[in-house]
Amino acid sequence: MQLVQIAQQPATLEGKSLVLPAVSVGNVGQLALDLLINTAAAPCTGRLQTTCLLPCIGRGAYDHQPAESLATPLELYIPKVGSVAYLQQRSPAALGQQAVFAKQLAEQLQKLRPEEVVVLASLDAAGRFDHQLSQPPVSFRSSSPELSQRCQALDIPELQAAPASEPAYEDRLLPPWPLMQVCSEKEIPVTTLFTFCSEGDNAPHGVLLANAVHKLLARSGGDQSAEQPSTESCVPHWQPPHAWQQLYGPVQPAF
Amino acid sequence: MDFDPLTADFPQRLEFDEEQEAQAQGKSEPCSPLVLWAMGEQTQLSDGCMKVAQLVIGCSRDWLALLRLAPCKLEIAGSIIVVDHSLAGVCLQPHLKDSTCLSVRVNGQSSLLLLCQYAVPDEQAVLWAEAVYSAIRPEQTLIFASQPSRNYSIDNSEDPSCYMLNTDQARSAASHADRACDIPLLPAGQLLTGLPAALLSLCQVRQLKATLLVSDQAGGQHTRLRQLQSSLAILLKALPGSWNWLNLGEDIVRKAAKDLEAASPSTRASLYA
Numbered sequence: 001m002q003l004v005q006i007a008q009q010p011a012t013l014e015g016k017s018l019v020l021p022a023v024s025v026g027n028v029g030q031l032a033l034d035l036l037i038n039t040a041a042a043p044c045t046g047r048l049q050t051t052c053l054l055p056c057i058g059r060g061a062y063d064h065q066p067a068e069s070l071a072t073p074l075e076l077y078i079p080k081v082g083s084v085a086y087l088q089q090r091s092p093a094a095l096g097q098q099a100v101f102a103k104q105l106a107e108q109l110q111k112l113r114p115e116e117v118v119v120l121a122s123l124d125a126a127g128r129f130d131h132q133l134s135q136p137p138v139s140f141r142s143s144s145p146e147l148s149q150r151c152q153a154l155d156i157p158e159l160q161a162a163p164a165s166e167p168a169y170e171d172r173l174l175p176p177w178p179l180m181q182v183c184s185e186k187e188i189p190v191t192t193l194f195t196f197c198s199e200g201d202n203a204p205h206g207v208l209l210a211n212a213v214h215k216l217l218a219r220s221g222g223d224q225s226a227e228q229p230s231t232e233s234c235v236p237h238w239q240p241p242h243a244w245q246q247l248y249g250p251v252q253p254a255f
Numbered sequence: 256m257d258f259d260p261l262t263a264d265f266p267q268r269l270e271f272d273e274e275q276e277a278q279a280q281g282k283s284e285p286c287s288p289l290v291l292w293a294m295g296e297q298t299q300l301s302d303g304c305m306k307v308a309q310l311v312i313g314c315s316r317d318w319l320a321l322l323r324l325a326p327c328k329l330e331i332a333g334s335i336i337v338v339d340h341s342l343a344g345v346c347l348q349p350h351l352k353d354s355t356c357l358s359v360r361v362n363g364q365s366s367l368l369l370l371c372q373y374a375v376p377d378e379q380a381v382l383w384a385e386a387v388y389s390a391i392r393p394e395q396t397l398i399f400a401s402q403p404s405r406n407y408s409i410d411n412s413e414d415p416s417c418y419m420l421n422t423d424q425a426r427s428a429a430s431h432a433d434r435a436c437d438i439p440l441l442p443a444g445q446l447l448t449g450l451p452a453a454l455l456s457l458c459q460v461r462q463l464k465a466t467l468l469v470s471d472q473a474g475g476q477h478t479r480l481r482q483l484q485s486s487l488a489i490l491l492k493a494l495p496g497s498w499n500w501l502n503l504g505e506d507i508v509r510k511a512a513k514d515l516e517a518a519s520p521s522t523r524a525s526l527y528a
Contacts, residue, residue: 004460025269047460051381055453057467059420060443068426068440072456090446094378096279124269173276174269243444 001104018114020087022121022176029120031206042077052101102178119192144189290390292333309366310393315401320511327500332360352518380453396465400451416482436493
């Protein structure tokens with residue numbers, strides 16, 4: 001994996017928290033990153049090249065970028081203010097490449113040296129176990145005791161383990177589990193925020209995760225880039241990009 | 256997947272995906288394609304790379320049918336071989352129905368044309384693109400591709416035949432040259448995939464000048480080819496540098512249509528071939 005910096009941008013994430021998505025059911029993590037990046041108007045500071053991801057290309061991903069600007073599969077965004085950076089992943093890893101991609105990404109994270117890594121992921125609602133049905137919509141898993149405490153202080157419960165008769169979450173091969181495992185081995189502090197969902201209109205789930213990560217990082221003094229809400233409410237005013245207008249195809253004519 | 260379809264619940268999609276991933280992880284890594292050069296071309300290599308001013312890559316049958324007939328001197332300079340891809344049935348003389356990728360030198364000068372006549376799977380597209388750009392260092396790249404209409408999740412009511420995408424470097428070069436192009440950009444929110452996306456994405460990451468022209472596959476053959484020809488003519492006027500060798504006339508469109516018809520496996524002509 002190769003990181004190509006856009007000119008005159010810093011080549012390190014020291015002192016910053018890095019938020020990235022796991023490409024999972026409903027693409028919820030990616031939708032949440034879109035909200036975070038577009039609302040913060042974060043400029044693109046680097047692009048990563050890897051053979052593990054399926055190719056995709058488009059333009060006009062965010063409103064603050066030039067309309068002709070291309071969007072590649074893996075891009076790094078660092079807002080001008082605040083201590084949070086974002087890594088947006090637009091396409092999944094090719095079949096059989098999840099473990100390789102996780103390893104490459106973890107090695108890149110070691111070079112960038114972020115303070116902590118927050119992964120936004122979703123789990124299939126149909127795969128919930130009985131004891132998870134009554135959980136709050138967002139849960140977490142963390143390799144760092146400090147991050148665990150911050151999540152619990154925000155009333156975000158830990159994702160409960162699967163029953164003994166089912167495969168453990170940690171043994172799964174699909175995102176975010178390979179990345180979490182590799183980051184733990186390399187002692188990179190990683191926290192994953194989960195939400196359960198099904199495929200469909202997952203924008204509300206994206207908002208849910210964006211709210212959760214905003215609260216998590218704001219509490220630690222990190223995310224100051226989103227529009228600050230009133231003191232009574234901690235819900236930021238997210239600005240979805242115009243590219244979302246065609247998320248589910250063109251508008252059908254009314255009959 | 257081991258379950259009784261009559262009595263057991265169908266496994267969830269997650270289990271199916273996990274099993275597919277587990278099976279795929281056991282397979283060997285995909286191999287990079289081989290970029291081979293003809294004997295006469297090897298003297299032009301510099302540090303193992305071919306430096307060219309213009310690189311044109313055709314990725315779809317419609318574009319290939321036109322590009323092969325470009326009104327200039329074309330000489331085979333090399334070939335790109337994909338490992339585990341059969342070359343059975345390849346003709347001695349280059350033919351549209353061959354499953355090959357030839358690199359062709361244009362007018363003996365510093366322009367190269369890649370005629371990619373085989374399908375590159377998405378999983379290998381990035382490897383293919385990296386292999387090409389490791390072996391070839393172009394100053395400017397043009398990529399021609401097609402995608403079916405069903406792949407577009409946009410309002411296509413204005414029905415343009417072609418969309419365009421440019422890397423940042425190509426865009427700034429065009430703005431410096433003050434040349435506008437009337438071809439519409441791919442609408443925001445629409446994604447392209449496959450080999451064209453891998454090529455353009457790599458050019459964007461490596462900050463190379465590249466332009467992608469992607470056409471719709473709707474319409475009859477003659478209509479599509481004429482639309483491609485007119486879009487190409489509009490694009491060439493906006494590009495910096497000399498692209499006269501890509502000016503395709505009406506006779507080339509007619510010949511390309513005949514070649515496509517002859518190369519199609521369902522035509523009556525192939526029964527008597």
